Amino acid sequence: MIRLARGFLTGGVVGVTPSAFVTGIIIGNVPLLLTGAGLPFAYGFLLFLAGIPRRAREAAVVPRTALAKIESLRAGGAETGDVSLRFDLTIAPHGEPPFRAEARLDVNLVDLPSYRPGDVLVVAYPPDRPWQARIVKPDAEWARRAAGATVVSAPESTVVRKPAGAGAGFLVLLGFLLGVAAIVLPFRAELFAPSADASEVSESAEPTSVTSSSGSATVTVGPGQSMADAGELRRAVVGLAQHADVAKVLTAVVEEHRLSVVFAPTAVTAPSFDLRSLPVDRIPALVTKARTTLDVGSPQTWQVTVVPFAGEVTLRIVATGPGGSGSLGG
Template sequence: MTISTVAAPPMHNTPVALVQGFLTGGVIGASLAALVVGGIIESVPLFVTGLGLPAVYGLLFFLAGVPRRVREAAVAPRTALAAVESLEAVEGEPTTDVAVRFDLTVAPDDATAYRVAFTQDINLADLPDYRPGGVVVVQYPPDRPWQVRIVKRPTPEWEERVAGARLDSAPGPVWVRNEPSEGCVVGYATLLALLLAAAGVVLLFRADLFDEGASDKPSVSASSSTTVVSSASGTVTLGPDQSFLDKGELRKAVGSLTGGTDSRAALTVVVQDRLLSVVYAPTGSQAPTFDPESVPYDRLPALVEEARSSLGVGSPQTWQLTVERLTGSLTIRVGVVGAEETASLEADARGKVVRRTPAH
């Protein structure tokens, strides 16, 4: 049999492949972005969506392909003889099946012969049965003649035809499963959809991602303070990023202890960086007391700063401010403790410094 004519391969459905690639990229991008964004903003529904989206898409893709697979399975494959032009092992373990790249001339009984290249797994023990110039039996779908597979154990009828067949090589072109140009286009479409979907998820939740960072600090300032009030005392503890040296923080904390009612008489007010303690006078006590609201709180941060910077304490570690009137008049005392030094100053009821005790 002499073969001189080669049929041209049919065109693939490029628009369908592009749409499929675009959808696949979109699902991958949206799923990954939903997982990352959901983890950052601690959104369980968004995180679960990121996990479930690929599964739903895969199920829909499988269901959409069922009719096509049923139609393809219903069509009986065609059987033909083919001449081995060349073969090359491309991968595989030495003791198992290896992937072999075949170049065949396929000669159907009722159609024009053609060349085709494909890869098929062949057991090492059967490799000697396939050699250039040899004849084999192949099968392929009638509507996709490039999807050729070698029949490893043909029927006796086809074995008899193989024994007496001689096929001439057909010239190119050589059919392959996919055109490289289409693969590149589909790949670019998939990548573009992936980036667009990921960017869309980030933009959709940009307020939670970026604005939340700007609003975190005020919300912590308002909610991280702890107030405890009893009949004998009241305390306010600030969060780790706050200080009673911040403007207005002391006055606000004292107000939270009184709750808008008339102030109770206090024996002492003690302030540290993040702790305010007020000790109230017991009922009927004759000890000298004062109104906590009468303390010049706006002056206290400046007094603490002066004690830390002007009394010779080289490395101030902690400070404590105490307000009391045990001596008859209201006294504000600021003590600073350094690595190996201590210092203090005293101020009157208006916050004016009246005595300094440098470091010693």
């Protein structure tokens, strides 16, 4: 029962952790983001504390020593001078029926010839957990027994393995799904709100649209207009300020027909700037300079990125054409 409950809780933590972290980033919810980042550490610590009594009981069990015959062995990867070998053993405890079990051992390349199918080794295992058998270095008495011993192979039906709790996999999956639902459902309105929940309005004679949400906004001008035209970018900024709070902007990107803005989350302290302080008069000149000095061929597309740095607003334009891309700072 404890194993099933632990599986359910583990599945819940696995579901909550990425859901809370990603949802916190998307909607700018810092407590939710911290929950996603800290929950696995807290849960791991609680599992460690809860496992102390069990580990103490297991450590108190005196291991049993027995002879074992190598039925087969397979080598794993060798990243160092040692090779990881997986042994299929027949273990023959004194006075009890033999049984099959697996064991692993890292063996130096020089010692590999010492392990062959049919050889007899010495193993130790907890009587209540025989699937945890391990190959040990014998003392003189057990080495003498192994040298002259013959172990009869046990049938494969006697293989011992760690028991798996019935329904554990289903409970892990159930916990995962409920964990995801516990995060996503309460915040579904913010996560899945349409991006155009503010409005689309006309700002000039040519079609101009403003689309804003809680985290970003876009101003688009018509095909006959350009953000590099005199006064056009200023009108875009003014129009956006009528529909969204532009006092805290993380970054702004100006393109031929579009101004895109990402807002700073309310509860997060990050470098930001007031979009209304954007040096709009410098951008057309920067575009003209890029078009005339950057040798990228024609036709060209351009993009100006605006970010706050050390208390100031910095501009960088990237122009792209048939000849590649180039950039300028302004």
